Every structure is written in structure tokens, then in C-alpha cells.
Amino acid sequence: MFPLFITLFLPLAGSLFLLLLNKDKPKLIKYTALGFSFVTFVVSLFLLFFFNQNNPNFQLVFEAVWIPSIDAGFRLGIDGMSMLLLLLTTFISTITILSSFGAIEKREKEYYVMILLLQFAMTGVFLALDLLLFFVFWELILIPMYFIIGIWGGKERIYASVKFFIFTAVGSLFMLVAIVWLGYYTGTYILHNSAGFTTNFFVLKTALLNHPIPIEVQRWLFLAFALSFCIKVPLFPFHTWLPDAHTEAPTPGSVVLAGVLLKMGTYGLVRFNLELFPQASIEFAPYIAVLAVIGIIYGALVSMVQTDVKRLVAFSSVSHLGFVVLGIFSMTIEGLQGAIIQMVNHGLTTGMLFLCVGMIYERRHTRDIAEFGGLARVLPVFTVFFGIAMLGSVGLPGLNGFIGEYLTLFGAFRSQVLGSQWYTIVSATGVIFAAVYLLWMFQRVMFGTITNPKNENLEDLNKREWLTLIPIVVFIVWIGVYPNSFLKISENSTRALVKKLELVRTSNNKRIEMKDVKTEQRSVYKDK
Amino acid sequence: MMGYELQFILPIILISFFATSAIVIDAILLKNKSIGFYYSIIGLAITIIAAVYSLYKTNMALIPTHHSDKLITKGMLIFSGYAAFFDILFCVAGILTILASKQYLKRDYKEINEYYSLILLSIAGMMIIGHSNNLLVLFIGIELMSISFYILTGFFRTNARSVEAALKYFLLGAFATGFLLYGMALIYGAAGNLDINKATFFMTTIGKAPLILSIGVGLLIIGLSFKVAAFPFHQWAPDVYHGAPTVIAGFMSTAGKAAAILAMVIVIRPLIPQNIDKHELNQIFNGDTIRLIIAIISAATMLVGNISALVQKNVKRMLAYSSVAHAGYLLMGIVANNPKGWDGIAFYAVAYMFMQIGAFVIISLLERNNEANQDISDYAGLSKTHPILAATMGIFMFSLTGIPPFAGFIGKYYLFASVIESGYVWLAIVAVIASIISIYFYIGLVISMYFKEPGEKLQESEKGLSYITLGIASVALIIFGVFPSFILNLSHRCFNLFLF
Structure with a gap:
């Protein structure tokens, strides 16, 4: 439908339009980019009016022929889960561009072209309902992000950007093979369509529900998809690119990376792994949950010992996204709803933490914790904002982080797929650790006496910085106090998905029981 | 009858005429x-028009193979949509090359018109390969192309x-030609026929295979x-x-x-069973064995090409090694x-033509005396000195890596899909691994251009007709990457008319 189309293509149009502008007029370029992004955000808000929350299916679907010979189409659509993430994307992108005004001081034109292109690709990832189209957007993200880290990043930017590119590309190429195999299998053996191939997500979903792929093959497909998504999340053993990329990226780059890019991985797990390979998902759920729990604890422990504020926040992402993955693979309504709201939360709070870190960095050009101390006296307003973001991240009741963590932990606790309460018990310690490392960091940076004379004459926030942070605070408090207005958007979609998974699980169990009965009968027969 | 046939053979006649004149x-x-420069461009343009005409004509009026004996070419040449498709590809490649050549030749060396006529001659050879239905005609085409290339x-x-x-190139090429000719002679001896259609038909139906x-x-x-x-014949x-x-x-x-891949399509492809479920063609030397051999060659070519390219410091040499790898992709x-x-080969050949010629033209603009300014480190900071x-x-580079939305990605996707469909999933996985390796060196060049500061050597380049080539190539890569259906439909329709 039309609004969806505008939301997707307005950033691209903006990116192309910026190419025409004179690069010696950075002010004009900045405000044009902001304008395009803001209008996109407003349009995406209008989507809420068209969107029917009671309908669990895809809505506002737009379909166009793209490559008919392999039944790849330009298919867009949105359901409760992607609606929230789409709003997050347009919101964070606008904030990011606003925050770039201070952070980016060279080659502005190229930067804003890249960031709008990035917004286009990110929006596409959440809207695409065709595996090939999804993959195109998924890979398209690499190019602008690679340049943003590589050109406008810190000292080790080349190393970080190459690491980011290679990690992501490695995962996604295996996903590509899996997509091709899936398309071929479904088209030839289930649908028997003329192309013998399909990447249409609607078709795949219904076809695989009625004719599940043999479990031996499903395992491999699950792993190929999961590898790609888990690298992006990043789940525990694949997380090493993240601290480097975050630390070296410019502030807006980190914000968009934490705010949206990481969500693409968790979104992919929900959308594709759970939906297309339910049997394998149930089988692998405990293993992935273990990795998630390790990530929660590991990320928290590593955060504690960081001396660089930005690196600390980066490692805290590993920990926070562990909760999301745990919630997803609990396969309960609470868990999944918690995971989705936690994706939004993490985008808001961690994005805001990176913004705050960026603001200190712009003033002092260092991020070393030891350099600071007592900033609260010179920057009272900043302290309030930084404090809210930090407490939101810790999971203080009344702010957003609490809702997400509580729901995911609760979901994992009563999950029958995971089958053990230990996941919750162990990962709950992660919440405590989070309080430790974040509060300790906050104390060392903001409180106490000013030990470093350089910190004495810092300026407090200016108007633009106020404008960047206020909207995020509004949402942080809103989700914390009345989460239902967000939860209900995605509720029906998650309910449908959980119901489906439940059905698969019970029929699996029955099949296993049947097998047992049969083998017993056979042995009885043999004995006779 | 004659005029009827003439419209199909017209592209070859035209290109031969322009080359010699x-x-x-x-x-x-x-x-x-x-x-000479304008003459050859106009000649190629006219040939393209003739080829497009014959492409659409072949789609309408199909000449059955068994009737081809009655034509004046006596079944020596075939007129298929696929060959006409590649005719167009060769001519477009020729135009892109010639456009980029003028400034290049002028700068370092003397511009001589026989250069252009040699390019036209090699294109004539390629076209003959595409249209050949006889081992000897195929040989003539290959030789015409190769000898022009030697010069x-x-x-x-x-x-x-x-x-x-x-x-x-000449010595090794002559050696390979010996192999080729000897192989043809032995096939003639065993099958008693030089006609490719008949010889392959004989090979796939005869009960017992003679050793020769x-x-x-x-x-x-x-x-x-x-x-x-x-691989293992890539060292040259x-x-x-x-x-x-x-x-x-x-x-x-x-x-x-x-053109060489097209020759393989013509000669080797008929020996490979088309449907994996039916092993009807395997009485003689098992068609599946040939398929396996080609698969192994393809896998090894991709890996060796990309791994060797990893350690190259010279951009031209890196692209040369990576071009070996791309042959492996095409073999899939x-x-x-x-x-x-088949569609994948056609599409990837088109995409590869644009990206590779484009990359070499950029090298030609920056290098000096065929030697200097070719290292990856010389490209440092190019985005500041020469943003375009x-x-x-x-x-x-992104297209060569296979990153969407550029055309290289769709080509790879199609080739992956085709091998997976024929049951060779492992080949697709090898191709993926090879692509992963290739990311490193293609991206290395981008790093040098964008993330490094420009060195002391300031390179200059004359703007000129080369920019037309670059413009066409980059725009085509984006357009065909986003809307691949045009080329895919064309090649698909063409191949349906490919004569078996």
C-alpha cells in the first residue's frame, strides 16, 4: 500500500537528492537530510492509523513483479512485530541525523547520503516479505555502514570496518545458499509451480506449515539462517566484531548500530527461523538459550572491567541482547512479547547512552573513565539525561528496561520448550551485574570531586542536544509506565506465532509417542 | 530460402566486412x-542492430536442426537466439573497449588503426564460436579469436x-590448440562426424564407448x-x-x-544429462562423470583464483587472478x-563484462607506461583526488564481490540456484566460500581508495571517451541489478530456442 511505499522510498529519494546538492553548503545538506528523515518518521506514524492491531496477519501488503522467472517479487507488508521495529527505525534515524550535526565535521555530503541510504535499507529489511528482497536489503546495509565506520570512525576504524564487513558477509552468504535451497525445494517439491522456485514469504509460510521440511535438512537450513542472524545480534561466540565496530564508529554510527542494526538479527530469528523451521527451532532452542545466557553473563562481566565508556556500553549490548534471544527461544507469549519490547528498549536506552557518551566525547575528546569524575557539578542537566538512560538500561521499575527484562525472564521461566528454570535463575544475575557495572561507571564519571582540571569548564547541553534527548526520554518513561500501548500492537502477531509453535510441538510429541508405541508393538510381535 | 537464411548470418557477415575493411x-x-576509430564503432553498432534483428527473427522463425542440411551453410552454422544474445554481448564489450582505448593509446603509445580492426577480428571469431555447429568451424572461431588476442x-x-x-600466451595457446585439435580428430575418428549435433547425439546414444x-x-x-x-590450465x-x-x-x-564458455556450452553441455532423475545419457562415458569433472574444475578454479588474488599487491594482477575465479563461477x-x-551464464557474462571492463578502464586511466601506478597502495585517497x-x-568492486543491489549479485544468485537445483549443493557451498575469500581483496581496494589519505603521488587522468565506458558500465550494473528481469527474460527466451 501507499504509505508503506513512501516510508521505504523517501529516505532513498532523499539520499539521491542530496547527491545533487553542492558539497560546500553543509548546512543546507544537514537540514535537507533531517527534513527527509523527519517526514519519513511522520509518515510512519500515520501507518498506525491504517494498521489494524486485531489482525495477526500481514497488512498494507504491496506486491509487484520483480523477477518472475524465479518468482521473486517486490513484496512489502507489515505485522505487529515489524510495525514496532519500523517505528523504532524511523525514530532512531531522525535522532541519529540530528545528533550527527555536532559529531560529523568532514565530508558532510557523503555522510548524509550514506546515512539516508542506510535508513532505506534498514526499513527495507523490516518490510520485505520476500526472501530475496530481504537478502538484498540485508546486504545493502553493509555498504553504507562500512563507509560510515571506515571514513568517519576513530583510530582503528579500518580494522573495525573490515571486521564488521567480513563477519556480516560470511554469515549472510551461507544464508543465501539456504535461501536458494529453500526456494528450490518449495517451488519444485511442494508447490510444483512453473518457475520451480519461490522466495515468496506468504507462500513459503503456508507451504511449509502443511508440508514440513524433513528434520535432517531443516537443521542445516536453521543453522545457516541462524548463523547469519546470530552474528548480527550478536550472540555470544560471534560477538567480537561488535565492541570494535561500536568503539570505532562515530557517535551517530554507534547509535544506529545499537538502535536498529542489531535488531535486524533478532527480528530475523523471529520472522524466519521460528516461522519457517519450527521443528528445528524447538530442537535447537535449549542450545541457543544457553548461548544467550552465557552472553548475558559474559557481556556483563566484561563490561565491568572496561576503562572506555563506549566500549562498556558496547559490551552491555551483548548482555542485553542475550535477554532478547532468550525471550525469543522461550517460545512463550510473554517471552516473545518481552523480546520485542526489549528490542525497542535496547534501541532507545543504548542509543541514548551512546548519544550521551558522544556528548562527553565532543567536549573532552576522550572516553577514558579515569579522565572523568565529578561531571555532575558542571553538567547538571546532562547528568539527569545520562542518569535516566543509565537507569533505563539497568532495569529500574518505572523505566522501560524493567518491562522487557521482566517479561523475557518470566517467559523463559514458564517455557516448556526450554524445560528448565535454571535459564531464568542464571540470567537474572545478569540484571544484578548490569546494575553493578552501570552504576559504578556512572559514579566514577559523574560523581565525586573534579579531579581533572580539564573538566572544570565544560558547557552544559545546548538546544540541539536537548532536542535530541527529550524525545527518547519520553518514550523511555512511556514504555516504563504504560507498556501496554506498545505491547498490544504486536500482541496478536506473537500470539499467532506462539500458537503455531505450540501446535508443532504437541504434534511432535505425539509423533514421538506413536513411534515408541510402534516399536514396542514390533518388539512384542518379535517376542511372540 | 537463401534470403531467409541470410538474415540470421548477417551479423557475422557484417563484422567480418568491417574488420577487414x-x-x-x-x-x-x-x-x-x-x-578507423569511428568506423569500427559504427561497424559494431550496425552489427548490434543486425544481431538484435536476427535475435527477434530467430524467436519467430525457428530452424529445426534436421533441416539445417538443406541450408547453404550445410549445418555448419546454427542460428540460435542464444548465439545472437552473445553476439550482442561481444559487440557491446567491443564498443566499451574501443571507447576507452583512444585516449589510452594516444597517451602512452602511438595510436594505430589496426588495433581496432584486430578487436573487430577477434569479435568475428567469438561470433563464429557462438554460431558453430561443426567442430572445424568451432576451431576456426577459436583460432581467429586467439590469434587476434596474441597480437x-x-x-x-x-x-x-x-x-x-x-x-x-602464444606458446601456451598454441600448445592448447594442439590438444583441442587432437581431441577433435579423435572424436571424428570415433564418431565419424564433425557435426557437433550428430557427434554428441552419437556419443550419448551409442552402447559401448571406444577408448579413443x-x-x-x-x-x-x-x-x-x-x-x-x-584450473589447472589457468597459469597463463x-x-x-x-x-x-x-x-x-x-x-x-x-x-x-x-566466448570460451560459450564453446563449452556448445560442445560439452550436450554430453551432460539434463535431468538429474533420468540417467538416459550415461551409456557411453557416463554423462555424470563429465559433469563431476567440470564441477571439480569449477570448484578448484574458484578457490585457486581467489586465494591467489588475496596476496596480490598489483591491482591489475589481482583482477587477473580474480578473473580466473569468475570463470569458475561461470562453469557452475x-x-x-x-x-x-543457462540464464545464469548469460546474465553473469553480461554483468561480469560491465564490471571487469569498467575496472580495467579505471586502471588504464591511472597507470603510466603499462607499469607505474598499478599498486593497491597507489590508489590511496583516490576518493579525494578523483571522486568519480x-x-x-x-x-x-562491490559488484564483483556479489553485494546487492549490483548486477553481480543476481548473476551469482542465479548460478547458485542452478547448481542447487541440479543437486550439487556442495559446489554452491564452495562458491560461497570462494566469495567470502574474495571479499577481502575487493574490499581492500575500497579501503585504500576511501579510508586512506592520498599519498604524495598525484595522479592525473584525462577526461574523455573512457568516461562514457565507465558511465555505461556503472549505470548498467545498477539497472540490471535492480531490474534483472529484462536480461533474464531475453536469455531465457533465447535458450528455449537453442537447438538441441
Whole structure:
């Protein structure tokens, strides 16, 4: 439908339009980019009016022929889960561009072209309902992000950007093979369509529900998809690119990376792994949950010992996204709803933490914790904002982080797929650790006496910085106090998905029981 | 009847006419160099028009193979949509190359018109390959193409590297030609026929395979692998592409490679069973064995090409090694031998032509004397000194890597789909691993161009007709990457009319 189309293509149009502008007029370029992004955000808000929350299916679907010979189409659509993430994307992108005004001081034109292109690709990832189209957007993200880290990043930017590119590309190429195999299998053996191939997500979903792929093959497909998504999340053993990329990226780059890019991985797990390979998902759920729990604890422990504020926040992402993955693979309504709201939360709070870190960095050009101390006296307003973001991240009741963590932990606790309460018990310690490392960091940076004379004459926030942070605070408090207005958007979609998974699980169990009965009968027969 | 046939053969007649007359014009108008240049471009444009016409004509009026004896060409040539498709590809590659050549030749060496006529001659050879239905005609086509390439490689007579490359290419090429011819002779001896259709039909239906036939087919595969630059016969490629005039290296590694792959499609493809479920063609030397051999060659070519390219410091040499790998990707289409594979070959050949020629043209603009300014480190900070060149080179590199939305991605996707469809999932996985390796060196060049500060050496380049080539290539890569259906539909329709 039309609004969806505008939301997707307005950033691209903006990116192309910026190419025409004179690069010696950075002010004009900045405000044009902001304008395009803001209008996109407003349009995406209008989507809420068209969107029917009671309908669990895809809505506002737009379909166009793209490559008919392999039944790849330009298919867009949105359901409760992607609606929230789409709003997050347009919101964070606008904030990011606003925050770039201070952070980016060279080659502005190229930067804003890249960031709008990035917004286009990110929006596409959440809207695409065709595996090939999804993959195109998924890979398209690499190019602008690679340049943003590589050109406008810190000292080790080349190393970080190459690491980011290679990690992501490695995962996604295996996903590509899996997509091709899936398309071929479904088209030839289930649908028997003329192309013998399909990447249409609607078709795949219904076809695989009625004719599940043999479990031996499903395992491999699950792993190929999961590898790609888990690298992006990043789940525990694949997380090493993240601290480097975050630390070296410019502030807006980190914000968009934490705010949206990481969500693409968790979104992919929900959308594709759970939906297309339910049997394998149930089988692998405990293993992935273990990795998630390790990530929660590991990320928290590593955060504690960081001396660089930005690196600390980066490692805290590993920990926070562990909760999301745990919630997803609990396969309960609470868990999944918690995971989705936690994706939004993490985008808001961690994005805001990176913004705050960026603001200190712009003033002092260092991020070393030891350099600071007592900033609260010179920057009272900043302290309030930084404090809210930090407490939101810790999971203080009344702010957003609490809702997400509580729901995911609760979901994992009563999950029958995971089958053990230990996941919750162990990962709950992660919440405590989070309080430790974040509060300790906050104390060392903001409180106490000013030990470093350089910190004495810092300026407090200016108007633009106020404008960047206020909207995020509004949402942080809103989700914390009345989460239902967000939860209900995605509720029906998650309910449908959980119901489906439940059905698969019970029929699996029955099949296993049947097998047992049969083998017993056979042995009885043999004995006779 | 004759006129009916003439409209299909017209592209070959036209290109041969323009190629030979270009030499004459050169002899008459010694001083004016521009005439040869424009003449050859116009000639290629006219040939393209004729080829498009014959493409649409073949779609309407299909000539059955068994009637081809009655035509004046006596079944020596076939007129298929697929051949016409590749005719267009060769001519477009020729135009792109010639456009980029003028400034390049003027700058370092003297511009000579026979250069253009040699390019036209090699295109004539490629077209004959595409249209051949007889082993001897195929041989003539291959030789016409190869000999033109030998001369073009050594075109910089005073440059030692160019001459060395030409000699190497000639000696090894002559050797490979020997294999090829010997293979053909043995096949003729066993099958009693030089007609490719009949010979392959004989091979796939006869009950017991004589040994000489197997040897003949083996030698044929070796000879063609050499022309494609596939492992283990790829060693010449890096040296030759490195030494040859840069623009010519781009031309040889795209159009020349596409022609050699086309030769393989014509000769080897009929021996491979099309449907994996039915093993009807395996009485003689098992068609599946040939398929397996080609699959192994393809896998090894991809890996060896990309791994060797990893350690190269010279951009031209890196692209030469990576072009070996791309031959491996193209071979996947022959392994698959299904409609997706044929479309994949056609599409990837088009995409590869644009990206490779474009990349070599950029090298030709920045290098000096066929030697200097070719290292990756020389490209440091190119985005600041030459933003347009850096941006287009970035597009070519991302497309070569296979990152969407550029055309290289769709080509790879199609080839992956085709091999998976024919049950060769492992080949697709090897291809993926090879692509992962290739990310490193393609991205390395982008790093140098965008993330490093410019060095002291300020390179200059003349704007000129080369920019037209770059413009066409980069725009085509984006358009065909976003809307691939046009080319895919065209090649798909063409291949349905491919005569079996």
C-alpha cells in the first residue's frame, strides 16, 4: 500500500537528492537530510492509523513483479512485530541525523547520503516479505555502514570496518545458499509451480506449515539462517566484531548500530527461523538459550572491567541482547512479547547512552573513565539525561528496561520448550551485574570531586542536544509506565506465532509417542 | 530460402566486412587516426542492430536442426537466439573497449588503426564460436579469436612485459590448440562426424564407448579449459592479463572468456544429462562423470583464483587472478545444465563484462607506461583526488564481490540456484566460500581508495571517451541489478530456442 511505499522510498529519494546538492553548503545538506528523515518518521506514524492491531496477519501488503522467472517479487507488508521495529527505525534515524550535526565535521555530503541510504535499507529489511528482497536489503546495509565506520570512525576504524564487513558477509552468504535451497525445494517439491522456485514469504509460510521440511535438512537450513542472524545480534561466540565496530564508529554510527542494526538479527530469528523451521527451532532452542545466557553473563562481566565508556556500553549490548534471544527461544507469549519490547528498549536506552557518551566525547575528546569524575557539578542537566538512560538500561521499575527484562525472564521461566528454570535463575544475575557495572561507571564519571582540571569548564547541553534527548526520554518513561500501548500492537502477531509453535510441538510429541508405541508393538510381535 | 537464411548470418557477415575493411581504410588513410576509430564503432553498432534483428527473427522463425542440411551453410552454422544474445554481448564489450582505448593509446603509445580492426577480428571469431555447429568451424572461431588476442597482447612492442606476455600466451595457446585439435580428430575418428549435433547425439546414444572417444573428449575439455583459464590450465592468465595493454586485458578477460564458455556450452553441455532423475545419457562415458569433472574444475578454479588474488599487491594482477575465479563461477552453469544455469551464464557474462571492463578502464586511466601506478597502495585517497573514479571503482568492486543491489549479485544468485537445483549443493557451498575469500581483496581496494589519505603521488587522468565506458558500465550494473528481469527474460527466451 501507499504509505508503506513512501516510508521505504523517501529516505532513498532523499539520499539521491542530496547527491545533487553542492558539497560546500553543509548546512543546507544537514537540514535537507533531517527534513527527509523527519517526514519519513511522520509518515510512519500515520501507518498506525491504517494498521489494524486485531489482525495477526500481514497488512498494507504491496506486491509487484520483480523477477518472475524465479518468482521473486517486490513484496512489502507489515505485522505487529515489524510495525514496532519500523517505528523504532524511523525514530532512531531522525535522532541519529540530528545528533550527527555536532559529531560529523568532514565530508558532510557523503555522510548524509550514506546515512539516508542506510535508513532505506534498514526499513527495507523490516518490510520485505520476500526472501530475496530481504537478502538484498540485508546486504545493502553493509555498504553504507562500512563507509560510515571506515571514513568517519576513530583510530582503528579500518580494522573495525573490515571486521564488521567480513563477519556480516560470511554469515549472510551461507544464508543465501539456504535461501536458494529453500526456494528450490518449495517451488519444485511442494508447490510444483512453473518457475520451480519461490522466495515468496506468504507462500513459503503456508507451504511449509502443511508440508514440513524433513528434520535432517531443516537443521542445516536453521543453522545457516541462524548463523547469519546470530552474528548480527550478536550472540555470544560471534560477538567480537561488535565492541570494535561500536568503539570505532562515530557517535551517530554507534547509535544506529545499537538502535536498529542489531535488531535486524533478532527480528530475523523471529520472522524466519521460528516461522519457517519450527521443528528445528524447538530442537535447537535449549542450545541457543544457553548461548544467550552465557552472553548475558559474559557481556556483563566484561563490561565491568572496561576503562572506555563506549566500549562498556558496547559490551552491555551483548548482555542485553542475550535477554532478547532468550525471550525469543522461550517460545512463550510473554517471552516473545518481552523480546520485542526489549528490542525497542535496547534501541532507545543504548542509543541514548551512546548519544550521551558522544556528548562527553565532543567536549573532552576522550572516553577514558579515569579522565572523568565529578561531571555532575558542571553538567547538571546532562547528568539527569545520562542518569535516566543509565537507569533505563539497568532495569529500574518505572523505566522501560524493567518491562522487557521482566517479561523475557518470566517467559523463559514458564517455557516448556526450554524445560528448565535454571535459564531464568542464571540470567537474572545478569540484571544484578548490569546494575553493578552501570552504576559504578556512572559514579566514577559523574560523581565525586573534579579531579581533572580539564573538566572544570565544560558547557552544559545546548538546544540541539536537548532536542535530541527529550524525545527518547519520553518514550523511555512511556514504555516504563504504560507498556501496554506498545505491547498490544504486536500482541496478536506473537500470539499467532506462539500458537503455531505450540501446535508443532504437541504434534511432535505425539509423533514421538506413536513411534515408541510402534516399536514396542514390533518388539512384542518379535517376542511372540 | 537463401534470403531467409541470410538474415540470421548477417551479423557475422557484417563484422567480418568491417574488420577487414578497417585494415584497408588504415592503409589508405595513414595519417588520420580518428576515422578507423569511428568506423569500427559504427561497424559494431550496425552489427548490434543486425544481431538484435536476427535475435527477434530467430524467436519467430525457428530452424529445426534436421533441416539445417538443406541450408547453404550445410549445418555448419546454427542460428540460435542464444548465439545472437552473445553476439550482442561481444559487440557491446567491443564498443566499451574501443571507447576507452583512444585516449589510452594516444597517451602512452602511438595510436594505430589496426588495433581496432584486430578487436573487430577477434569479435568475428567469438561470433563464429557462438554460431558453430561443426567442430572445424568451432576451431576456426577459436583460432581467429586467439590469434587476434596474441597480437593485441603484444601490441606495445617496446614494452618488455607486453611482449613477454604475448610470447607466453602464444606458446601456451598454441600448445592448447594442439590438444583441442587432437581431441577433435579423435572424436571424428570415433564418431565419424564433425557435426557437433550428430557427434554428441552419437556419443550419448551409442552402447559401448571406444577408448579413443573418451580420450578425445578429455582432450577437448583440456583445450577449452585452457581458453577459459580454468584450473589447472589457468597459469597463463595472470601473466598475460598483467602484461597486455590494460584495456585489452579487460576485453580478453570478459568477451574472450564468455566466448570460451560459450564453446563449452556448445560442445560439452550436450554430453551432460539434463535431468538429474533420468540417467538416459550415461551409456557411453557416463554423462555424470563429465559433469563431476567440470564441477571439480569449477570448484578448484574458484578457490585457486581467489586465494591467489588475496596476496596480490598489483591491482591489475589481482583482477587477473580474480578473473580466473569468475570463470569458475561461470562453469557452475554448465555443471547445472538446466534453464537457470543457462540464464545464469548469460546474465553473469553480461554483468561480469560491465564490471571487469569498467575496472580495467579505471586502471588504464591511472597507470603510466603499462607499469607505474598499478599498486593497491597507489590508489590511496583516490576518493579525494578523483571522486568519480573512486565511486565507480567502488561499484565495480562491490559488484564483483556479489553485494546487492549490483548486477553481480543476481548473476551469482542465479548460478547458485542452478547448481542447487541440479543437486550439487556442495559446489554452491564452495562458491560461497570462494566469495567470502574474495571479499577481502575487493574490499581492500575500497579501503585504500576511501579510508586512506592520498599519498604524495598525484595522479592525473584525462577526461574523455573512457568516461562514457565507465558511465555505461556503472549505470548498467545498477539497472540490471535492480531490474534483472529484462536480461533474464531475453536469455531465457533465447535458450528455449537453442537447438538441441
